[in-house]
Amino acid sequence: MDPTTFLIQCLNAVQYGLLLFLIASGLTLIFGIMGVINLAHGAFYMIGAYLAFTLSSLTGNFVLALLLGVVLSVLFGYLLEWGFFSFLYEREHLMQVLMTFGLILVFEELRSILVGDDVHGVPVPSWLAGGVELGNGMTYPVYRLFISGVCLAVALGMYFLIKKTRLGMMVRAGATNREMVQSLGINITLLYRLVFAGGVALAVLAGMIAAPVSSVYPGMGNSVLIICFVVVVIGGIGSVKGALVAALLIGFVDTFGKVFWQEAAGALVYVLMAAILIWRPEGLFKQGT
Template identity: 50%
Template sequence: MSFSLLLIQCLNGLQYGVLLFLIAAGLTLVFGVMGFINLAHGVQYMVGAYLAFAFFGLTGNFFLALVLSLIVALIFGLLLEVLVFRHLYDRDHLDQVLATFGIILFLNEAAKVIFGPLTLTIPPPEFLSGSVQLTENLRYPVYRFATIAAGLAVAIALWAIVTRTRVGMLIRAGASNPTMVSALGVNIQRLFMVVFGFGAMLAGFAGVIAAPIFSIEPGMGDNILIVAFVVIIIGGIGSIRGAFIAALLVGLIDTMGRSLATSTLSLVLDGSMANQIGPALASMLIYILMAAILIVRPEGLFPTKGAA
């Protein structure tokens, strides 16, 4: 593999990892604090992308569309919590899985009805539409750099909130022992609403910044939800630090593995067979990594023990 290809794969892996973190951060808090299995979290990523498309069409301004999408994604998450999810907290996990899977089916079909089944795209902001010369033969899009920077900024802000504020203290305590937090007089229902709404907004933000890069289509959040679950299992359920490190690790392994697996197999197999087997083998790497980590550390890399 050439240096240019290695560099671009690293950057793509970092960008993918940042998007995974934005989705996994909300998911790990919901799962860790509330013990709630929300399969519909990936749909909120899709909702964010479609909101960006709709508001961009109305305003013609990407950043205005971003702000409006975040507000609506937050409201949408809170409405789901009030109307559906809070009635499932005391139910078993099978009921939660079935209910949230039903929401996935409903919202995917609603997206087809409202926006059509075809893939949609939106352009990046004009001043971020160029590219940067990294090497003599390599240029990399400015917008992808911007998504990496935005994701890292959100990660730092989220870390500060979770570790330096009262709300963050309650979230960390809830992730470790929600029963004790409730017994101490904390309004656990309100805490659940905050966590759920914030998680939905983070997933929506990931969808918005991914919209100019990936295709916007019904079901776009289903596959990334599976990878997000892998991230929180590797990092440790309820751990923001674990979600961040695991997301970057999974993003780099998944992205670079697709190139390395094919190029490595081409040394012993013919080109066509290597191209067929390589991507399939690469897609297994993150699950192999998850299994290996669970054997050594069943609670994940950074299990919650009073700190996220």
């Protein structure tokens, strides 16, 4: 493998890993803080992709569609937690799994009614349609660099929010001991709704920015959900830093596995998960980090 090809594969691995982080960070926050196993998280990714298709068609502006989609997803997540997930906290995990799986079926049926079952494409904005010259006549798409840039910006924003703000302090405390947080007079109900709304918005944003490179199709959130749970398990439940490290690890293992050992590439990620869990059963990082 020549250096240019190696660089391209590294960029692909980073872009895939950062996109996984964007989805999985919301999942690990919801699971780690609220204690809810949310199988519908992959459906939020699908909703984001269909929002990108619909809003970009209506507005003619991809950036405006992204902004509108994030705002709508925060409102949707807030209302969904108020009307549905707030009743799941005291339920057993089996009940949570069954009820959130039911949500997947509801969202898929609504998608079929509202948008149809066809596969759609979202055009890359013209100002992001070019490529960056890497040498040897090879280029790398600017839009993929844009995806990585957006994910990095969100990761830095999440770090600042969680580590440097009062809200982040409450989130970290809630992940560690929710009863103590509530006894200190913090509105744990509002905190849960904000966390859930933020988790939904992260998954929706990931679906929106991924739509131009992966197309938009029914059931696209199902495979993403499985790999996101792998990220959460490897990184440590409730750890955003762990989700970032785990997602990048998976990105490199998956990308270079497909290059060097295509027949076994699909299993390598799960071998990685098994190896890390044998070494550290709780994951790479502790909850709340």
